[in-house]
Amino acid sequence: MGCRWQDLDSGTMTDASAQPTGATLRRGPFAAGDRVQLTDPKGRLHTITLVAGGQFFTHRGSLQHDDIIGSPDGSTVTNTAGVEYLLLRPLLADYVMSMPRGAAVVYPKDSGQIVQMADIFPGACVVEAGVGSGALSMSLLRAVGDGGRLYSFERREDFADIARANVRDFFGAEHPAWRVEVGDLVEALPRTVERGTVDRVVLDMLAPWECLDVVADALIPGGVLICYVATATQLSRVAEDMRDHGGFTEPSAWESLVRGWHLEGLAVRPEHRMHGHTGFLVTARRLAPGVTPPLRKRRPAKGAYGEAGDGAESPALSTQEWNPEDVGERPVSEKKIRKMRRAATVAQQEDERDE
Template sequence: MSTTNQPVGKHLRTGVLQAGERVQLTDYKGRKSTITLAEGGQWHTHQGVLEHDAILGGPEGVVVENEAGYRYQVLRPLLNDFVLSMPRGATVVYPKDSAQIVQLADIFPGAHVVEAGVGSGALSISLLRAVGDQGSVHSYELREEFAQIAKGNVEAFFGQEHPGWDVRIGDAATAPVEQEEPGSVDRVVLDMLAPWDCLPAVRTILAPGGVWVSYVASVTQLSRLAEEIRASGGFTEPQAEEIMQRTWHLDGLAVRPDHRMVAHTGFLLSTRRLADDQLPLELKKREKVSEPSPEDKAAWAGTNEQTQWDQESLKTRVVSKKKARKAVGRAEQIAAKAKEVPVEDD
């Protein structure tokens, strides 16, 4: 770990390009490839061989040629690029959602944040950047292999261990209560199948006024979580939203939306912790012509005993142990190279 006064990870974002760093190569068709630089290394494609030494020691933002004269633009990957190209086990939280989570949860420098589950570490990186070197993020994860992938990815991005990050193996519904002081957590961010199971834990560890943001994939999860939060009486009225990202085609006078977009990835539900013994205001609502029956509400919210909140019933992708182990190896390999890049004092 660095003992300098330089902020964690800054040495991989500025200065000349060094062995162990990741760079993004873009060709004339806009195709992007990410490689790890090594002294004497080569990058082989059907277009020819590119010598790493043509990049090492120089600045980013240059254009280099391979042995066949094929040209590439060289830049360091941005956080968005890194997240979408890094080894993964669980599906990553997309950059558009990570950015909004940081904004919604009001993640500030020095904050103490509890996160669950850690997945492949994409959201963890954004949270760690926001809390800074003086803040802390405690990430709870059930699967050991996912925690290992996340550790590799985080260390690869920062080039070292982050002093404020602690990954803990355990059930987010119970472990935080055992390991966090009551009312000591500033923000809680959950990305899991059944976040309502964590409601008692969140109410215990989250400080009054603290923000809780959950990322869920389906409408049924969103509805169930909102109703559980309302029923608990310890939080403000939950707010829900989703972020859709649409890029545009820019070519002279031909300016139009692109045919593809990053549409639904998940819903964000946010609420704030009330002080002890305080109840939320009953918001005035317009009278409804009809009210659904308790049976209908239970069926929609999935609160009956027959409902199973698992990956199979929610049709989410199940990551095999074999694939997870492969991702662990790749993440650790990239992290080892990044940790070799020297850190210099400003």
């Protein structure tokens, strides 16, 4: 039975029969086609997709998929060698870290910050540029819901195909709130949305400062712009260009570092490894048309803008040709991209045949 709530006006109980996209895959007994995360006694994870009559093999025995199908979430199963596995549906964070990748993904710790600090709300109209493998798109779609709208822009069609496959695989269907546009944001955004109708903009790209004019035109007054950048030079450039634009509030920037803890009796201590720097987030609000931002009361440090201190921009920042290698991104081979794109196409064709 679906969840129920009480109507405060009538006092009657109502079934939540109209399930949001993907919700049916998150609850109930395991069924064929479901993704299941198996955890062994040493904490090692294995993610499988259940198939009637299928088998899961390791160097320490095997187990039948049919022994899992029909079991409730949070069950255990024992393989032929007596090894017991805990069975759980993978969370969104688990899926993101294990899904096929064309480009580097936005880590869950940063996706959570973006959804919260950009105030992504149900029904919002959101623009995302730099789809990559679709990791952030899934978090944004969950936040806006079926009644919202997410316009995702990606320059590379092969990356867009991989992202579409990952998002469709996670939600179990095409998400009604999502529209993917292949092309450059500066050229495509004015053709896609009306001026002053976008609530939030999320930029995950090499040079977000190049898009500030079209983003400002698209945002509603008070709308939020949040940029995800990898290096301090990118962070400095986008913050200064936000100030120079004149249509945004004073930018705010931060990064998040996540350190796990070892929990074993009295041996409670920080883990030796941690999720350190992945990227910087910088955010600003759109001012109303014609409004000039208040003058900054705090003066910059002497020399912050070069030796002359006259606000001149560093030539290295203004003339540099930006590419992924410059900011430390490991390039993905074209062979790998073609392989993942073929796999995504085959999976989509199989889904269409099944339908």
